[in-house]
Amino acid sequence: MPLFDDTSKNIILNFKIQHGYDSNDYVGISRLIPPFTPKQIRHFWTNILDPRLNHSCLDKEEEDYTVTWIENRVLNGPINWGELINDIQQRFGKLRPKNKIKNFWYSRLRRHQNDQYSYYHS
Structure with missing residues (x-):
């Protein structure tokens, strides 16, 4: 691009x-x-x-909210990132870039998978 x-x-x-x-x-x-x-x-x-975007790091409350939100919905199919972004904006008053939320989630997921692998293979 x-x-x-x-x-x-x-x-x-x-x-x-x-x-x-x-x-x-x-x-x-x-x-x-x-x-x-x-x-x-x-x-x-x-x-x-978009000038309305908040590019700062997610705070602990936003991270916890994101984890809970996804874990409560992950069994219902694909993650609706747009819905999550809207919910975060309504709850915390911050419009977050979709990529920031997705990157947080997938890096957390990888970290937990690596931790489990290390535990079982050490």
Whole structure:
């Protein structure tokens, strides 16, 4: 994926300001910056550029909430990350990037799997 330069970032921000932050017209934005696909623009917006995003580290309460939330739903099929993000925002007042939550969960999962492997193979 090519890197977004300052001009591309400004085009995306201005479009979102004009059409609303919750606008999902990534096809329209991609027409303004042709090297990028709508999917690349959406990913960049929802994980990096959206000014409402809180990029700081998750605090202990958010981590605990995420673990409990996922463990209570994991048997019902795939994790609905969008629903979890909305629940975290409502509960803690922080809009988190989807990748931050997913990275926390999967790194925690790997850490626990490695701990179990070490326990049984030591």
